Amino acid sequence: MSIARAEVAHLAQLSRLALGDEELDHLAGQLDQIISAVARVQEVAADQIPPTTHAVPMINVFRDDVEQPCLEPGQALAQAPAVEQQRFRVPRILAED
């Protein structure tokens, strides 16, 4: 096994996925198989090879800072799961103690 079940559970937490036990078991096996397969990159990768992040490299792409129309509050909030006082209402972000 290249990846342990406990590690998969930790990844689920990092990924904000509330996976069930059965799903976790199933995924652990599949991830193990996929990771073993993709690890083949290590056969040819080497330190002196520069990494490619984008196929057509471009740096510092800016456009002019021009004032233009943007969404009205009503449009921005139209698809929100919950709205209060013309704002996105979200669940509590701090613990209660």
Add this chain to the structure above:
Amino acid sequence: MDRELTRLTAAQLSAAMAEGEVSAVEVADAHLARIAAVEDRLHAFLHVAADRARAVARRVDDRRWDVFTTTDMPTTCGSRILDGWQPPYDATVTRRLRQAGVVVLGKSNMDEFAMGSSTENSAFGPSRNPWDLRRVPGGSSGGSAAAVAGFEAPLGIGTDTGGSIRQPAAVCGLVGVKPTYGGSSRYGLVAFASSLDMPGPPARTVLDAALLHEAISGHDPCDSTSVDAPVPPVVAAARQADVSGLRIGVVPELSGEGYQPGVLARFSEAVELLESLGAKVVEVPCPHFGYALPAYYLIAPSECSSNLARFDGMRYGLRVGDDGTRSAEEVMSLTREAGFGPEVKRRIMLGTYALSSGYYDAYYGQAQQVRTLISRDFEAAFEQVDVLVSPTTPTTAFPIGERADDPMAMYLADLCTIPSNLAGNAALSVPCGLAPEDGLPVGLQIMAPVLADDRVYRVAAAVEAALDSRRGGPLLDSAHGLDTGEA
């Protein structure tokens, strides 16, 4: 008459409308009637906007093209997490299509967030292949391919991150194009893997693909990765259809074991055909292409895990478990668990792993080095030849369900298409016949350097013209999967 209209190419329809022989409303109605007749069997669409399509068609007939408002169709990406979501703005591609007077018939089906090769990962059920309804139409843009191959629409739009336009085009008997990265804008395209995603056309002919390619392409200040260069002359190249004197390289790494014999047979014939049309064919090794698939399945999931972090149930889309007792983090985890399907979860987990501290250098970092090696293979190859060719897919369309729970088997469908996503160069798939063992379409992939998109059209148009003339008509005339039960 309706059926005849749906059999016309986009170029023919456009000419007929310009001549006043047919109206945009008649064209829209013909396609809506075709959709009504076959959609229950094909399931190519997630949303059909019949009334809106007719309204837009009326405006096209009145030459009032400038009155379009923002989109009023749901954008779901085939995912429960965006079920019913209506975007507040148009993608640049959508805006350009509307400016060109293109009538949008609806939104087509796809693998959830464009992750898959069959549309089986759509939360709304798979689309079917018009050649054989028991088989997949490819993916992720399989709904677009099914709609175009099934004559529900003359043109489609897809996105290609690892082959998601070319692979469905190949297995549905269509032309499919991934333009040079940055050639058309990603603004308003829901991101899967930002350094790889590119919108492009599936179409029934090379010329139709070129016309759509030209309509959606060009620099867009809203996309910082959009290339500020003239659009390559793809329409002229599609009309040129001449390969005499062109140097064509066959990639030996993209053939052999694991490839269906009928796919290889049609591919070899296509290469011989190109030679007979005056091209000079040589073999050009690309030694690192064998590592493209593993590099892709580190890079794409890494970018996916980052991009899909935005689906947190806070500002739009699904929210689950917000009962007043749970924290934002718990609600996010419950929402994402309920909203994403298995393949999306797999890739988010894989990407999170590849990017996590301690593994970053060994996986994501090394995959990016392999990406450099693949670009170097292309650069060396294009010093010797003008274009490279390979089969588009190792096999023809596979039966629905065959690979659904075997991710590695599913990933192999993109074996030949991935190198061009990693290197960003232009690539196209054009039909090159039917595999003798199953009678299903085979695609020839043509790859050209960055911003030399016109070359892939030139070669594809020559192949299309020669094969159509040899066959006495378009390949799609042999697709009979939808014939049963149709008047």
